[in-house]
Amino acid sequence: MVDAGQRPLRADARRNREKILTAAVRVFAAEGLDAHLERIAKEAGVGSATLYRNFPTREALVEAVYRNEVAQLCDAAPTLLAAKPPYEALRAWTRLFLDYVTAKYGMIDALRAIAATGSNPYGHSRAMIRTALASLMDACAAAGTIRTDISPTDLSAALEGIALTSARPEQRAQAERLLDLTLDGLKTCP
Template sequence: MTTKPSVLRADARRNRERILETAVRAFSEQGPDVAIDTIAKASGVGSATLYRHFPTREALVEAAYRNELARVCDSATQLLAEHAPDRALRLWMDRFIDYLAAKQGMADALRAAIASGADPFAETLERLGTALGTLLRAGADSGLLRPDVDPFDVGFGLAGVALITSAPDQRERAGRILDLLLDGLRHGAGKSAST
């Protein structure tokens, strides 16, 4: 008899989510060597609960990173359901900058995980490209954004913005640059490809 993979109970899902959020913060603020017990305690769970979800430090680092990636990528659909496509894209840009800040904060922990054989970035470009593509297509289909934009070009532009405005006191500047980028994506919107 085969068994179906069990779905996490609601309390187990909440525990897992708290652990991942706490891990991102801990690895970002305290570095890759932060004690796993410290993360468990800050998450409000016991060490055994943490290890049940993530048997190794590397598994925790990889899962924390992938959770941040999923949050930003999965938010594209939600934002499109709640906002006009150009506004959804602009709000997503802010989330992308936050995701890159978390990734940068976790850089040492991610490098340690990679050195041990993990590959947390295996799906990153594909998932980000899909999310951005969804937002850009919706904007082009509505006539609010130009139709001739490669999602990866926009993604690399966003990464550049994040790189030069990574300090918390540069967040306002990042917002202004993102507004300029969005204005560029609106330029020529609604015109046919032949004009």
């Protein structure tokens, strides 16, 4: 992602940035706010100077990771719809939503700290996620596989509830059972 007024990154710089973001997700999920940035750089296979050139502060890195994760989650909706029947695409996307929440769980304290400074790391993320979910639900409704009396806001609230109660990696089996129960409740009656 390039901000207005910035030149696009060279291909190698873009790859390094992506490697840092990918490593940061893993390290923050495992270690939370106390994760050492040098560990992230090492895990990404880059030097500390490369990490700090891309992300001058911990807060900048956390916010970039969060925004990148939201974008990847939302970008997955059309990809899944192109590859799977609508209901299966919705089911697969809800699993990606769990992955997203699990990764965010390790960063929650850092995101709260950033929000406390007046920055809004969440920005338009909730609306972006609901838009992606709406596209999946619309495709399912058009295919006749889910009820039409449930809104994306309703399903989003259900997904958030599941995530709040089952966000830890060791709770994944329970979270998937709750997702299945929720999605089964959306199906149209045969």
